Amino acid sequence: MIEFQAVTKRYDDGTVAVDHLDLTIDDGRITVLVGPSGCGKTTSLRMINRMVEATSGTILVDGEDIRSQPAAALRRGIGYVIQNAGLFPHRTVLDNVATVPMLLGTKKAVARKRAEELLATVGLPPELARRYPSQLSGGQQQRVGVARALAADPPVLLMDEPFSAVDPIVRDDLQDELLRLQSELGKTIVFVTHDIDEAIKLGDRVAVLRVGGKLAQYASPAELLANPVDDFVASFVGRDRGYRALGFLSAHGVEVNPVPTVAVGTPVADARERLEGGWAAVVDDAGRPLGWVSEVVLSTLDKAVTATDVVSGGSLYPVDTGGRAGSLRAALDAALSSPAALGVAVDGDGAVVGAVTAESVLKALADARRAGEVPS
Amino acid sequence: MNWVSDHLDDLLAVSLDHLGLALLPVLAGLLISLPLGWVASRWRLARRILVPVTGILYAIPSLALFVMMPLLIGTQILDPVNVQAVLTIYTVSLLVRSIADTLDAVPESVLAAASALGYRPIGRFFAVELPLAVPVLIAGLRVAAVMNMSLVAVGQLIGVGGLGFFLIDGVQRGNYASIVSGIVAIVVLALVVDRLLALAGWSLTPWARTGKGARR
Numbered sequence: 304m305i306e307f308q309a310v311t312k313r314y315d316d317g318t319v320a321v322d323h324l325d326l327t328i329d330d331g332r333i334t335v336l337v338g339p340s341g342c343g344k345t346t347s348l349r350m351i352n353r354m355v356e357a358t359s360g361t362i363l364v365d366g367e368d369i370r371s372q373p374a375a376a377l378r379r380g381i382g383y384v385i386q387n388a389g390l391f392p393h394r395t396v397l398d399n400v401a402t403v404p405m406l407l408g409t410k411k412a413v414a415r416k417r418a419e420e421l422l423a424t425v426g427l428p429p430e431l432a433r434r435y436p437s438q439l440s441g442g443q444q445q446r447v448g449v450a451r452a453l454a455a456d457p458p459v460l461l462m463d464e465p466f467s468a469v470d471p472i473v474r475d476d477l478q479d480e481l482l483r484l485q486s487e488l489g490k491t492i493v494f495v496t497h498d499i500d501e502a503i504k505l506g507d508r509v510a511v512l513r514v515g516g517k518l519a520q521y522a523s524p525a526e527l528l529a530n531p532v533d534d535f536v537a538s539f540v541g542r543d544r545g546y547r548a549l550g551f552l553s554a555h556g557v558e559v560n561p562v563p564t565v566a567v568g569t570p571v572a573d574a575r576e577r578l579e580g581g582w583a584a585v586v587d588d589a590g591r592p593l594g595w596v597s598e599v600v601l602s603t604l605d606k607a608v609t610a611t612d613v614v615s616g617g618s619l620y621p622v623d624t625g626g627r628a629g630s631l632r633a634a635l636d637a638a639l640s641s642p643a644a645l646g647v648a649v650d651g652d653g654a655v656v657g658a659v660t661a662e663s664v665l666k667a668l669a670d671a672r673r674a675g676e677v678p679s
Numbered sequence: 680m681n682w683v684s685d686h687l688d689d690l691l692a693v694s695l696d697h698l699g700l701a702l703l704p705v706l707a708g709l710l711i712s713l714p715l716g717w718v719a720s721r722w723r724l725a726r727r728i729l730v731p732v733t734g735i736l737y738a739i740p741s742l743a744l745f746v747m748m749p750l751l752i753g754t755q756i757l758d759p760v761n762v763q764a765v766l767t768i769y770t771v772s773l774l775v776r777s778i779a780d781t782l783d784a785v786p787e788s789v790l791a792a793a794s795a796l797g798y799r800p801i802g803r804f805f806a807v808e809l810p811l812a813v814p815v816l817i818a819g820l821r822v823a824a825v826m827n828m829s830l831v832a833v834g835q836l837i838g839v840g841g842l843g844f845f846l847i848d849g850v851q852r853g854n855y856a857s858i859v860s861g862i863v864a865i866v867v868l869a870l871v872v873d874r875l876l877a878l879a880g881w882s883l884t885p886w887a888r889t890g891k892g893a894r895r
Contacts, residue, residue, distance in 0.1 A: 354795055379797035389792030393810045393886045406797050435886040451796070461795075 304330050305351060305459065305491065310360030312346050312516070320346040321516035323360070330458075333485060333492040335506035337499055339539070343516030344495045348461050351493065352381045364459065379403055382452030382460040382490075387468050388444040390436035396422070396447050397432040403455040414454075421450040426480055442473035446480070453488070462494045466501065478504055499540055503528065503547065511536050525551035549632035549668070552676070554659075556667040557634050559622060559648045562658035565596060571604050582643035585613045590654035592616055592647045617641035622648045622656055635664040682856035690845070694864055697841030700834070701827040702872065704763045705820060708770025715771070716778025717804065730776050737772040741765060741830055745837045762834035769830065770823040774816075781815035782808055814887055817880030821873050828869040832861070842868075 305328040312321040321343040328334045336344040349355040350362060353374040362369045369377055390399050400418035405411065422432060425446040436444055445465060452460055466474045478501065485492060496502055502509045503524040511519045511527065513535055520532040528548035531537035541547070563583040565574045574596060577583050585593045585608060594613030604612055617640025621629040637646025638661040645658035683690070715733065719726040748754065748761040785808055793803045835843030845861030848854070881888070 352795060354791065375797045375799045378795055383792065383795035385788050385792050385795065387786075387788045389786070389788035391789060391793070391807055393807075393813075393884070395886075403796050406802075435889045437886070438889050448792075 304328065304363075304365060305493065306361075306363040307347070307350075308361045308363070310347070310350060310357050310362060312343065312350065312355060313358045319516055321350070321357075324516065324518055326510060326518060326521065328491065328493055329508065330491050331489040332507040333481075333494055333505050335494045335496060335502040335509045336512060337496055337502040337506075337509055337539075338512035338519075339497065339514060341514045342512035344497075344512050345463055346516070347512070348463055348493055348495045351459075351461055352378045352383060354378075379407055379455065380457050380459075382455075382457040384445075384448045384452045384460065384462040384465045386464040388436070388441075388448035388465075390444055390447055390451070392436055394435075395432065396427075396434050396436065396439070399436065399447055400450045400454050402451060407455060418450070418454060421453055422447075424453070425450045425484070440473075441469045442477060445469060445477055449481070449484070453490075458491055460490045460492045462492060464495055464497070467496065467498070474501075481505065500547075503550075511539060546635075547632065549635060550630045552631040552668070552671060553628045554620070554631045554634040554664070554667065555628040556670055557628075557631070557659050558663045558667070559657035559659055560663075562645055562647065562655065564590075564655055565608055567593065567608060567610050569608050571601050571606060571608065574608050575601050580643065580645075582645070584616070584643075584645075584647060584655060584658075585610070586655055589652070591652075592619065592649065592655050595642050597642075614642050616647060618646075619653075620646045620648045620659060621651070623651055631664055631668060634659050634667075635661060638664060682854070683860050686857075686860070690842075690860060690864055693842055693844060694868060697828070697831055697843075697865070698868060698872075700759060700762055700831045700839070700841045701766065701868075702824065704766035704827055705770055705824050707763070707767045708774060708823060709816070709820065711767070712771050712774035712778055713809075715775050716782060717808075719775060719779035720782035726779060730779060733772050733775040735772075736768050741769070741833050742836060744768065745834055757838045759839045761837065762831060762839045765834075766827045766830055769826065773823050773826070774819045777815050777819045778812065781812045785811050810883075813880060813883050817876055817883075821876045824872050824876060825869045828865055828872065832865060 307324045307326040310321060310324045311319065313319050324343075324347060336347055338344050346355050350357050351364070351369065353369060391402070394402075397415055397418045400421055401411070401414035404414035404417060409417075419429065419432060422429060427443060427446050427450070431439065431443065436447070439447065448465065466477045469477065482505065494505055506524055508521065509524055509527055510521045513519045520527060520536045522530075525548065527536070527540055528544045528551070531540050531544070537544070563577045563579045564586050565577055565583045567585060567587055574583065575598070578598060582595050582597050585596055587593055587610070593610050594616045596608060596613055600612060600614060601608075617638075618633070618636050620634045620637035634646055634648075637648070638644060638659055639646075641647065645660060647655055648657045648659055650656050715729055719729040744765040745761060748764055749756050749758070752760070752764060754760050789807065789811075790803070793807045798806060831841045832843030832846055834840040835847045840847070842861045842864050845857045845864075849857030849861065
């Protein structure tokens with residue numbers, strides 16, 4: 304557990320970066336510090352490993368004052384991932400990862416062995432081990448940064464806007480990877496970002512800070528979206544927060560109706576028979592969705608339905624992801640983004656099991672509200 | 680060519696002498712410049728003083744410094760240290776600014792990461808900042824080494840000049856073979872030392888010749 308007790312950081316020029324911050328960070332969870340520039344989120348993070356020294360107040364890690372040991376020793380026990388990865392350009396990937404164990408006195412061969420394992424843990428192929436950072440992509444560098452932070456197996460991981468400098472698609476991958484890693488490792492992660500979507504995706508709890516270093520709200524993402532404590536949080540959380548809040552509600556009550564499907568290779572005439580409401584979903588041999596066909600599409604085809612002639616479909620709604628129903632957001636988005644206004648529902652193998660409509664999602668939401676399942 | 684073969688032993692012995700006169704100052708200059716450059720990169724005020732002051736030393740004519748040196752450091756007129764001290768000053772003058780600049784150029788995220796991983800300032804300097812400065816250091820050392828090779832000869836005007844002896848002596852006796860041999864020996868030494876330093880830099884920086892920034 305990490306505790307901030309009335310922590311203040313005032314710089315020599317009088318600027319107050321963090322103002323009487325009280326915050327308790329749970330073990331084994333991802334806690335996100337989020338806020339606009341100048342809200343003191345990075346300063347707060349850096350005070351935990353004393354990269355920045357607090358002006359007043361106390362920070363405890365597992366009940367122990369962080370000032371009770373030398374800063375360098377404290378830092379070797381706390382993982383740190385920085386924006387742009389901050390890899391050492393003159394060391395190979397492997398030696399970058401082995402840095403902290405070597406500082407702690409681990410033998411080189413042992414540290415490198417451990418580093419090799421970590422590369423696999425963060426999803427990097429072993430042949431990258433002998434390369435230098437400049438030979439890696441931004442996303443790969445960031446993964447090496449995470450591996451390096453994990454090398455000495457620290458219980459606490461500090462992540463300072465680690466994914467802000469990579470492109471959105473890679474960022475999405477890295478976020479998913481972090482969640483996967485965390486489900487295996489169960490570290491105490493403190494994550495700083497200015498991106499509220501990232502905060503909501505990654506955080507078990509999210510601390511919203513306002514300019515001047517004051518804590519505005521500290522809550523779970525669902526709570527933050529449902530009940531922002533004031534106008535600042537509401538506007539920071541964003542305009543479509545009502546929609547995004549659906550991401551935290553299970554769609555188990557949404558009715559999944561049968562959907563007309565046409566296998567690839569079906570003769571055009573047979574396919575025409577199967578259209579309902581003007582549309583049918585095209586599936587491959589395993590029943591996975593490829594897109595949609597309509598009367599208009601079929602009229603341009605001579606013989607059979609092919610995979611290339613379909614109208615591309617919308618997002619998919621996974622009915623069952625590892626024993627859990629997908630979210631209302633996934634269900635609604637599937638319905639809204641489908642050309643047929645039918646959200647394709649798929650099972651764990653990706654095969655079509657039916658379809659949902661926007662109306663059925665909204666009805667399920669209303670039912671959940673009545674049953675008191677929606678936080679208010 | 681007869682003169683050369685007759686004096687080959689002399690030429691070789693004096694060449695070694697010349698190397699010592701020229702290269703010891705490079706080493707001394709490096710050892711002095713590193714802390715100065717580090718201080719200059721760390722504190723703005725130190726930089727404002729150190730960089731211009733060491734830079735301006737280069738503007739003082741070598742002959743003037745050679746002559747003044749016994750007065751400044753209390754050595755004998757013919758002491759080789761006079762020459763070496765002057766060349767050390769020039770080396771420092773060349774290196775301080777570039778060391779300060781290259782240490783400044785280490786990306787902030789790399790330094791922050793090094794500190795956050797638990798390097799103490801001195802450890803970080805030797806593990807991260809110094810290795811990253813090697814390409815610039817080698818470039819500076821090559822310039823200083825070649826410069827010193829030729830400047831040593833000027834020292835012959837105060838009696839300590841390594842291969843400069845063959846130049847001055849040759850001029851006085853009208854012995855062209857001696858003059859040409861001295862010049863050729865100096866140039867060859869300079870080229871060899873320059874290549875050796877380049878090779879050392881190359882082998883020390885495998886990371887600098889990878890990927891996009893590949894250089895020879």
